[in-house]
Amino acid sequence: MDSLWFSDICGHHVSPFTMLDFDQSCHRKHGFSLENKLVFGRKPYKQALTIARVVSPSQLAIVPSPDKEPVDPDQSHVAWTSVKQERWEGELVVQGEIPLWLKGTYLRNGPGLWHIEDYNFRHLFDGYATLVKLHFEDGRLIAGHRQIESEAYKAAKKNKKICFREFSEVPKHENFMAYVGDLAKLFSGSSLTDNANTGVVKLGDGRVVCLTETQKGSLVIDPNSLETLGRFEYSDSLGGLIHSAHPIVTDAEFLTLLPDLLKPGYLVVRMEPGTNERKVIGRVNCSGGPAPGWVHSFPVTQHYVVVPEMPLRYCAQNLLRAEPTPLYKFEWHPQSKAFLHVMCKASGKVVTSVEVPLFVTFHFINAYEEEDEDGRVTSIIADCCEHHADTSILDQLRLKNLRFFKGEDVLPDARVGRFKIPLDGSRNGKLEAALEADEHGRGIDMCSINPAYLGKKYRYAYACGAQRPCHFPNTLTKLDFVEKKAKNWYDEGAVPSEPFFVARPGATEEDDGVVISLISEKNGGGYALLLDGSTFKEITRAKLPYGLPYGLHGCWVPKK
Ligand SMILES: CC(=O)/C=C/C=C(C)/C=C/C1=C(C)CCCC1(C)C
C-alpha cells in the first residue's frame, strides 16, 4: 500500500515511527539528531535535501522540494513549502502546561503539498491536503500529520502529473481530442478534484469528514490514524457538483448550500446524523445574475439560514479555461449587486431578501437574531471577515506572492463586516465595521467562536489579524464586540493558523476555554500553541520536529 511508505526528513523510506525512532533514524544515518537539527537550524535540513535527491527516486515518497521550488530559507517560508514527508506521529515536549480538562483531538486540514515532480502549483488552494492532529490527554500532547489519499492525490503520484481540475490548476492535455474529452468529463464532474483540502468536520454521529468545494471531495478519515477511509457518498439524488466549503455542523445536523449554476440560485439542505441523505429545506433564487455568488461559507441564526449572494460569482467560461484568470473560476459583477437572503429553517420559506453594499468574504463568523421588547425578531445581525469588496485578496493568495515577501505592506485591508438585515420588509440591509479595523491591524480572516454561541448573540470571536507591514495575516486576535477592542498575539516572522476555540467543560463564561493554533516559524520550525481564551496569554507551547505548511480549518473531536 502506498500509504505505508513515506520518507523521513532525510529522504529515506521508513515505516511508521515515533518521534524517538525518527530522531534515532536521523542520527544513525547522518550523524545529527533531531535535537541538533532544531538547535542548529537549517544546515542539516539542507544536507538532507541533497541526500534525498540522491537516494530517493521512488514515486511513493514525497521528498523535499524539487528543483524549481525555492529551497532558500530566506525566500521560502516553511508555511508555503510543501510538507516534508507523507506522514509522521510523535509525542511533543510541552513547555508550560496543558489543562487537564483538555481531552481530545484537534484536527486541522489544509493544502500542504504544492508540487508534483518538478511542476509547482500556483495557488495556495491547489495543494494536496495535509491533515494534522494534536491529541491532548492527561497533560500530554501527541502530534501527527498525514496526506489525505484522495483520488486526485493518488493519481498525481502514480502518473507524476496533475490529473484532475484543482482550484486553479487544470491537467495538461496531450492533444485536442483529449481536451474535448476532458470538457465532457467536466460536465459530469468526473474531471473535478476530490482533493479535500479545505476543512474537516465531526458529524453528530462521530464520523469525521474532510471537505472541499466539490461534493465528491468529501472524504471520511480516521481521527486517530488520520487514514483516509473512503468517500462520503451522499445517498440522495440532489446532484450538483459543488457545495459550500463550510457546512454548519452540530451534534444535531449538517446544513449546507448547493449552488445551482444552471438556474442561478441555491438549495439549502440538511442531513441528519447517522444518514448520508441531504433533504431540501428550501430554495433561494438569485436576485442578481448571471450566476450564483461564491458561497465559501454562510451563517445561521437559531431559526434562520442566511444565504449570501456575493457579486463575486461562479463563472462557467472560467471553469472551462485551461489557464487561470485573475479571479480563477469566478467573476466580479458589481452591477449585479449583492444580496442576503433569509430562509426560515422550519418552513423553508424565504422571509426576506435584502440588497446590501457590495462585499467580499470567505468566512462568515456568526449571526444572531435581534428582538423587540415583545420578543418579536426585528432583524438579523451577520458578521464576516470582509475584504472591502476587493477581490485582490484571492490573487494575494498565489504562492508566488506568499513565498516572496520582501517586507512590503501588501496585505489588502479587511474588517469585521457586520450586516444588519431588517425583517420588517425593508429592501436594504446595512454593512458596517463591528469594531475599528486598526484594533486588528486592518487584516482579519480565519475565524472561530465558542460553538455554544452558534446562531446566538455572542461577544467574542478569535481570528488572524495583521501586524504590519505584512503580506499575510500574522497575528492571533481575540475580538471583543462589546468593548470593541482586540487582544493580539504576535511572534515575529511566524505564520499562525486559524485560532480554534475549545470551551472548558462546565464553563459558564463565553471565553472560558483555550485557543489552539499551529505556528509555522520563520526559521523553518513550528510549534503547537495554546492561549488562554479569556486573557489571551500563552499557556502552552510544544515544538514540532519540523515546521508544517500553513493549514486552513479545524475541528475538535472530544475524547469520550
Ligand atoms: C482550499 C479552499 O479554501 C478552496 C478550495 C476550492 C476549490 C478546490 C474549488 C474548486 C472548484 C472547482 C475545481 C471547479 C468548480 C468550481 C470550484 C468549486 C471553484
Ligand SMILES: CC(/C=C/C=O)=C\C=C\C=O
Ligand atoms: C487564508 C485566507 C485569507 C486570508 C486573508 O487575509 C483565506 C482562506 C480561505 C479558505 O479557507
Ligand SMILES: [Fe+2]
Ligand atoms: Fe474557509
